[in-house]
Amino acid sequence: MRRLEVLLCSGTACLSSGAQEVKKALLSSLAAHGLAEEVRIVETGCMGPCELGPVMLIYPEGTFYIKVRPQDAEEIVVEHFLKGRPVARLLWREGAPSPQELPFFSRQRKVVLSNCGVIDPERIEEYIAAGGYEALGRALTEMSPEEVIEEIKRSGLRGRGGAGFPTGTKWELVRKAPGGEKYVICNADEGDPGAFMDRAILEGDPHAVLEGMAIAAYAVGAKSGYIYVRAEYPLAIRRLEEAISQARKLGLLGEDILETGFSFNVELRMGAGAFVCGEETALIASIEGRRGEPRPRPPYPAQSGLWGKPTLINNVETFANVRHIIQNGADWFSAIGTETSKGTKVFALAGQVRNTGLVEVPMGITLRELIFDVGGGVPEGRKFKAVQIGGPSGGCLPEGLLDVPVDYESLRGHGAIMGSGGVIVLDDSACMVNVAKFFLEFTAEESCGKCTPCRVGTQTMLSILNRITSGEGTEEDLQRLEELAQLVKSASLCGLGQTAPNPVLSTLRYFRDEYLAHIREGACPAGVCPALIHYRIDPELCRGCDACRRACPTGAISGTPGSPPYRIDQSLCIRCGACQAACPFGAIERLPGRKG
């Protein structure tokens, strides 16, 4: 008799923090107590709160355990499963046994992640039991391709790969493009550093992506499809391969699907890892075996894509939405979200926020709700400063814009983008010039080098930013930086260059004072840029213990043990901060500005 179900998160993060070891320990404790038949362990996809892993959810009562170690297994089995007393020290928040009561979960709206963390992604039976492949059946047997496209158009679904192009319109373009052979490509390259939404979907619910692709193929008139997936995602690749073979066995992929005469085959292609290969034309070049380099559009892939044929290319999350729309109807879907942005979006919360990890929220939720309700706000003692949203090409929005709704137009209007859904919360310890430089370093490094504005422009912007952070910037530099940013944005060939200036432009817009402080006052207000800070020993607090002098690598500190205060020779100081770390009395402060 099954009494309990343990949903053990087996996303990449929980696996690397030891989910498999926890599983082994649980299994042996269960066996030792004769509970092997009563408690079933289901390995699921990512549940979201990745930093707290390994996490598990116990049904039917819904107890949520975090940071479970193998040595906790015995206690969980004895105390919880046998005696019915949840192990309090493993609960996420004391006295909140059910995840539904935690705002992290309650403010979320799971559509594409509805199966992630719930079903075993390696068993197609579980997917089918959860309503999987019903939408494909309905589309193939009850709807014409045009009706499918109409439904997707009416739903208002827009591409989740970044640009937000209306999905139904794209499908229609491919359907109407002249040419017999057509292709469907799923973009699973996910090159944004820190992004793992697509990985979570592929690992946690691979069939949802396959089903979405099959419905799309039916709608546009394609017989074969490719999933272009990062080679760095071995678990996603394994689960996809497994899912494809299971679906083929049941006649849900391959020839004559569900005996309707419709055939669709899917193959995997591994991406080599360059960020730019996620750009659709570069991705297509890469599948064709050419250098992964974008080309000018038009012609768009819908007109001339893979091997010159009309090609539909959509993102993983876009495809994962499709079955829900076909199953529940366009009206149901378009009731979620805002006027122009429908449905939900998965975000990866990171940075100075209490709850980091993967979250799915309705479009239109405000940044404040996303960061403070779902994310739990910035940690104790820190102050919110900005949120960088949209991945490395996203913009930084200040506190005054926290009530902006999260949708494509609002974000773009304020200088940020939806991008793939990266959200990094910055607190008052961040220097915004340095933040802009950090992101630009990434995009400049990842520029493919094909077009002049992106190749040379991003590097030149970077050298100007380096001058500013090292205290050599002028106001003329600031003007050049702005001009260059506009050039790179408007004249670059692909989206990489066109969006790379966003971090610079948005910080110039909202945090210009900070740039000016670096330039005019030679000070980094946040105390981050080493050239523009100094250390000072507070004579009141110094006890003359000599710790700082011993820690200093350049001999910049002098003093006699026992006779405070010690002193820093600013001309020798390299502002490494070793003294501050060494002082047991907190007597050394870091201050903005070059010298004391």
Next chain:
Amino acid sequence: MITLEIDGRTVQARPGQTILEAARAAGIRIPTLCYLEGLSPRGSCRLCLVEVANWNGKLVPACATPAEEGMRVVTGSQRLKELRRMVLELLFAERNHICSICVSNGHCELQDLACELGMDAVRFPYRFPGLSLDASHEKFVYDPNRCVLCGRCVRACSEVEGAMTWGFAGRGVNTLVEPDLGGPWGESETCTGCGKCVQACPVGALAERGVATAEQEKRPQVLAEVTERRPRV
């Protein structure tokens, strides 16, 4: 036939023709650098950017964008002029373009563009990458410090000569054109020594051996002359 408007003039184009081809046929000049007649368009230098008024002023490379019915193209707005000047500045700042000591001085497309577009000063820091010269080939010399990464040599070599000696390596600002995935050119097993790359190169990066300063004249039109004689596929 497609009818479009370029700078207020009504212009005809055959289906498949680009904005650039339609403009040239109508005698309207658009600056280009990476484009070379006879080779496939690459759309990478961005000097031929034009505005399409009825696409919200979207900027597209004239060399690589098919002409479309009803398009209204602007080729010479103030915005475009400034943008092209800045792109040129970036090209000059990227490597080592000191005309007075260059074999192509006086016969250089980059230099001509600077004059045409009125780019008389570079406001950005020069990068001077100090790349090493490849003088290993018996007939030619390659100086990557003068390369503008237009890729005309790469396309001439693969599309017209069929040797595929030249290719791109690296990425971003470290991109280089290299023979046989990393020289020396003189030891290339694929190079036929035909010299099409040298003729295609718009600047002094690829030159004939032994030419002195300002002596290198080129005939980039040979690429079109060769391809025009070929049967169309």
